[in-house]
Amino acid sequence: MPKPLPKPMMLSAARPTLYLDFDGVLHPDEVYRRKDGSIFVKNVPGMDAKLFMWAKDLAERVADRDVQVILATSWVTAIGFQKTMARLPEGIASKVAGSTYHSSQKQDWQYYTRYQQIQQHATRHRIVHWLALDNDVKEWAAPALHHLCACDDVTGISLQWPVLDAWLDRYAPVRAPFVGAVLDMDGGPCKSWVLFVPGAG
Numbered sequence: 001m002p003k004p005l006p007k008p009m010m011l012s013a014a015r016p017t018l019y020l021d022f023d024g025v026l027h028p029d030e031v032y033r034r035k036d037g038s039i040f041v042k043n044v045p046g047m048d049a050k051l052f053m054w055a056k057d058l059a060e061r062v063a064d065r066d067v068q069v070i071l072a073t074s075w076v077t078a079i080g081f082q083k084t085m086a087r088l089p090e091g092i093a094s095k096v097a098g099s100t101y102h103s104s105q106k107q108d109w110q111y112y113t114r115y116q117q118i119q120q121h122a123t124r125h126r127i128v129h130w131l132a133l134d135n136d137v138k139e140w141a142a143p144a145l146h147h148l149c150a151c152d153d154v155t156g157i158s159l160q161w162p163v164l165d166a167w168l169d170r171y172a173p174v175r176a177p178f179v180g181a182v183l184d185m186d187g188g189p190c191k192s193w194v195l196f197v198p199g200a201g
Contacts, residue, residue, distance in 0.1 A: 008085065008096050008097050008098055009068060009094065009095060009096065009097045010097065011068065011097040011098050011125060012068065012097070013125055013126040013127050013128070015066060015067065015068045015097075016065075016066070016067045016068075016129040016130070016131075016168075016171040016172040017067065017068050017069070017070055017097075017122070017127050017129065017130040017131075018062070018067055018068070018069050018070070018130070018131055018132075018133060019069075019070050019072040019100065019118045019121075019122075019130060019131070019132040019133065019134070020069050020070065020071055020072060020073065020092075020133050021072050021073045021114070021132075021133060021134040021135065021136065021151075022052075022073040022074075022075050022084075023073070023074070023075075023135070024134070024135030024136070024151055024152070024153045024156055025054075025133050025134060025135060025151045025156045025157050026051075026052050026053070026054050026055045026058065026156060026157065027041050027049065027050065027051050027052055027053050027054065027055075027156060028041055028042070028044050028047070028049050028153065028154050028155075028156060029135055029153035029154070029156075030042035030044075030153075031051070033078065039051065039079075044154060047154070051087075052087065052088070052089070054156055054157050054158050055088060055089050055092060056089055056091075057157075057158075057161070058091075058092060058157065058164075059088075059089040059090070059091030059092045060091065061161075061164065061165065061168065062091065062092065062095060062168070062172075063091050064174045064175070065168055065172040065173075065174060066172050066175075067095060067168070067171075067172045068095055068096075068097040069092060069095045069096045069097065070096070070097060070098050070099060070100060070118075070121060071084055071085065071096060071098070071099035071100070071101075072099070072100045072114065072117060072118055072121075072132065072134065073099075075087070076099045076100075076101045077101055077109065081099050081101075084099075098121075100117045100118055100120070100121040101117070113136075113138060113139045113140075114132075114134055114136040114137075114138070114140075115132075115137075115138075115139060115140045115141060115144065116139075118130075118132050118134075118147075119141070119144065129171045130147055131147055131148070131149055131164070131167045132147055132148050132149065133149050133151060133157055133160075133164070134148065134149070134150070134151060135150070135151040135152065135153050135156070137150045149163045149164055149167070
């Protein structure tokens with residue numbers, strides 16, 4: 001039985017957002033599609049290049065963060081949104097809330113720069129706190145450079161973890177459980193302790 005395609009989470013303007021490119025971010029940039037439809041990454045000298053070779057590391061970083069992911073990759077136009085989403089590890093796929101591309105934009109999409117694609121989506125959905133993980137930095141507006149985690153075509157996100165980590169810590173910090181004392185009916189502390197997770201219940 002084929003694996004069911006994942007469903008996107010609900011998009012929220014208030015949730016910190018990562019705009020995620022694939023090629024040149026989750027693996028080296030030179031990715032090709034064979035006639036049979038299979039996709040592969042070109043061999044890189046000195047590197048055991050594989051598709052999504054850095055995806056697991058990204059999934060671990062966002063696992064305990066309240067963030068959403070918007071797909072900003074040409075994979076969506078090539079194989080479709082759901083199939084693109086299904087290529088991701090569960091830790092990332094579960095946080096996907098859409099893509100910058102929509103079929104209604106097909107006629108003009110090729111003329112937009114990556115920055116324009118992302119900026120239009122962020123503006124349309126009123127997203128304030130966002131960061132683009134991308135290696136396509138051509139014509140990126142100077143006032144918006146703080147929204148860009150610029151990746152290298154070959155090393156992708158692997159050398160930019162400090163940039164991403166700093167952004168996550170600022171806008172989507174990990175929620176640590178709070179350990180507090182149980183009070184008795186008179187307001188005095190009991191001898192037992194309980195674990196209280198904010199927002200639970």
